[in-house]
Amino acid sequence: MEIEENPTESSAKPKPFALHGNERLFAFSDGVFAITITLLVLEIKIPEIPKELVATKLLSELSHLFPFIISHLVSFLVLGIFWVAHHNMFAHVKRHNHILLWLNILFLMCVASIPFPTGLLGTYPDQQISVIIYSGVLGITGLVLSLMWWYVATYRLVDDETDPEFVRFVYRHVLKAPIFYFSAILASFLSLPLAKLILACVTIFYIIPNTSVHKHYKKLDQRFNQ
Amino acid sequence: MEIEENPTESSAKPKPFALHGNERLFAFSDGVFAITITLLVLEIKIPEIPKELVATKLLSELSHLFPFIISHLVSFLVLGIFWVAHHNMFAHVKRHNHILLWLNILFLMCVASIPFPTGLLGTYPDQQISVIIYSGVLGITGLVLSLMWWYVATYRLVDDETDPEFVRFVYRHVLKAPIFYFSAILASFLSLPLAKLILACVTIFYIIPNTSVHKHYKKLDQRFNQ
Amino acid sequence: MEIEENPTESSAKPKPFALHGNERLFAFSDGVFAITITLLVLEIKIPEIPKELVATKLLSELSHLFPFIISHLVSFLVLGIFWVAHHNMFAHVKRHNHILLWLNILFLMCVASIPFPTGLLGTYPDQQISVIIYSGVLGITGLVLSLMWWYVATYRLVDDETDPEFVRFVYRHVLKAPIFYFSAILASFLSLPLAKLILACVTIFYIIPNTSVHKHYKKLDQRFNQ
Amino acid sequence: MEIEENPTESSAKPKPFALHGNERLFAFSDGVFAITITLLVLEIKIPEIPKELVATKLLSELSHLFPFIISHLVSFLVLGIFWVAHHNMFAHVKRHNHILLWLNILFLMCVASIPFPTGLLGTYPDQQISVIIYSGVLGITGLVLSLMWWYVATYRLVDDETDPEFVRFVYRHVLKAPIFYFSAILASFLSLPLAKLILACVTIFYIIPNTSVHKHYKKLDQRFNQ
Numbered sequence A, B, C, D: 001m002e003i004e005e006n007p008t009e010s011s012a013k014p015k016p017f018a019l020h021g022n023e024r025l026f027a028f029s030d031g032v033f034a035i036t037i038t039l040l041v042l043e044i045k046i047p048e049i050p051k052e053l054v055a056t057k058l059l060s061e062l063s064h065l066f067p068f069i070i071s072h073l074v075s076f077l078v079l080g081i082f083w084v085a086h087h088n089m090f091a092h093v094k095r096h097n098h099i100l101l102w103l104n105i106l107f108l109m110c111v112a113s114i115p116f117p118t119g120l121l122g123t124y125p126d127q128q129i130s131v132i133i134y135s136g137v138l139g140i141t142g143l144v145l146s147l148m149w150w151y152v153a154t155y156r157l158v159d160d161e162t163d164p165e166f167v168r169f170v171y172r173h174v175l176k177a178p179i180f181y182f183s184a185i186l187a188s189f190l191s192l193p194l195a196k197l198i199l200a201c202v203t204i205f206y207i208i209p210n211t212s213v214h215k216h217y218k219k220l221d222q223r224f225n226q
Helices: A023-042 A051-064 A066-090 A098-113 A115-123 A128-154 A164-190 A192-207 A211-225 B023-042 B051-064 B066-090 B098-113 B115-123 B128-154 B164-190 B192-207 B211-225 C023-042 C051-064 C066-090 C098-113 C115-123 C128-154 C164-190 C192-207 C211-225 D023-042 D051-064 D066-090 D098-113 D115-123 D128-154 D164-190 D192-207 D211-225
Strands: none
Touching (some): A023 A066, A023 A098, A023 A115, A023 B023, A023 B098, A023 D023, A066 B098, A098 D066, A115 A128, A128 A164, A128 D051, B023 C115, B066 B115, B066 C023, B066 C098, B098 B115, B128 B192, C023 C066, C023 C115, C023 D098, C066 C115, C066 D023, C066 D098, C098 C115, C115 C128, C128 C164, D023 D066, D023 D115, D066 D098, D098 D115, D098 D128, D128 D164
């Protein structure tokens, strides 16, 4: 596109013609998110029932699927949270470099891993190891996201206008997730239901913003409204 | 891209450099649609036949696949309808905020769920529960789409030039789908073939626009023709 | 993007702010192509061999996979041809409307169907029915592509500068594929190897452009070089 | 987009309206990469354990998965390397033509093939044939990438400002991969662990840039920082 947009200006200013900005980073990331989130739902398989039993068994087989469906829909929301976070964070990132590319790939590796612990928790919900692996993977994903923001803020890849207060807010906001998740691991040694309650709370916390967060989301929305 | 496009202007005007508009929302949504719609077709599996029976059995095995193929192609069209609706709707949405992002994720969750009831209806076409779940998921998808339009229109995220009459038309047009689908659920208690007839009619209704709809599509096309 | 690009111009000219052009059509199409073409290759499964036999059996099991791998790589090239054709064709399409959206969805339905006949031909290469279904699906895909070009050219959705001679060339060029494929179906009644030879020839014909085609590709390349 | 961006200029200058530049090539490539890299991770399946044995067996079954997980995460990084290489290379490619499109499709065919040898190596890590096929596919992928750069540099599709020294550096840098991979094949005849050590070294070499490479990455980053 850049090739064609201002062809007459090309001689005037030594503008790097072929350069793409962050779009490919976005396209690649959005692709990984879209595939992971979609395949998560596609994991829910239709029960196979012998022909003569279909009429009597189908309903009960479907109701057996219910906990599996719930765990996958919750993970859909968790992936949604990470996508929204990535989306909001990169609205402030004006450029990238080799290291940011690789931090992003590391983050996407975590994202693409989420279906595994999700399936584990959906299949073996009563095992502590399922809760530990699930919380661990999500916690590490959150840590890598925080690391990315730290890198971006420290090496001035953010938009110069970004408010330093906002930078600190994002830190605090993003770091809450791994803290929650790692405390869910600790809680799992005391009580599995308590650990699961923490997992549910993190999800709700990030989807329904509380008052302190609200102010910053407002500001972010205003950016998109300019 | 915005980074590079007008680098000289950066000091003149405090333009948010790193900001992406609706593109990531589009990229993510188009990704989920593309994966769901493609995997729907890929669900059609090649029959496995022992080597010595291939010559005699292959044709009949393939003809057994026929109803399964039909139900998947119909769902391909249904997903096509929802994509076209999303495409047309967002041609009028000039910005987004936290809540619209999440309504969209909710909508995509419904979209990604469609292969499950499709497979169910394709595998157990004679069970009322299949028809109910199929119509239910599609009905809810339509409801969430209507909710999105309501939110976008109410909170002025639409393009200011959008004709109020057009806004009302989209409401009425989009809301017809859930009404149809929920009446298919009611019909399924009377007669399964009737319920399926309703399902077929909704699909045709949205693909082949009738006269009242035509006028609005014309206008939409003109937007794209400017 | 359009939101941000020229924010100062917004009051001056009643420009439809939220409008996206053909990008979503491209994003959706490229997504379907990317998924179909990738999953085609991912269909090639690792042979499962009992532990004690791995050393002796692995090589021979892998060599059994060879015809299956070949048929999938050929289909990869065929999907490549259709993507290149879509890419080149839409370089001349300046706008779209409801009907073009649906013709494109129909085309993508054909594209997403290609792995099925490919797997069929790879699994049962000696059955006439495999050759017929494979040629039939590819032939219909080519027909729908021709239909799209006819629609686009007839209803003036092409770029006004497009040379009428070029329009006619694309017709002839694109229509050759279904003619070839349907003649492969006829040939399959005489001889399967002959039919397969025709299939191989179409693929080579479209990848390695001959002299008459070359001139037009040159012109197309020049467009991209401006 | 180009349709709408400068509608008033259309009469003044015979600009090809409908033309897209490299974006579709990028969208298609990023899609193939995103799907391949995501599905690689999704290959890691949850162990199926009978209900009564879950408590005692789950942990040991998960630990058995460990080598499989490692080989898939390494391939994730390898695909990341190729994506970063494609991303950096095409930052200098200002246009494309028929042949570049096809070289890119050939490259994507190699990329999409990587999960197969990865699974092979993960499933049968002690077989020489696994190491040979794995190194072979990655080596060919690197060769095709080098071929693409050679083509692009020779036929002047690169940005005119691209430093000839940089062009030569990319050659040398990209060609190192196939040389490493093919020497891993040779090494596999002497010692499998040695071959695997080479495979590990290539990966680290490309992710953590050494001093000589660093200078060029710096320059590339500066391009993105302009």
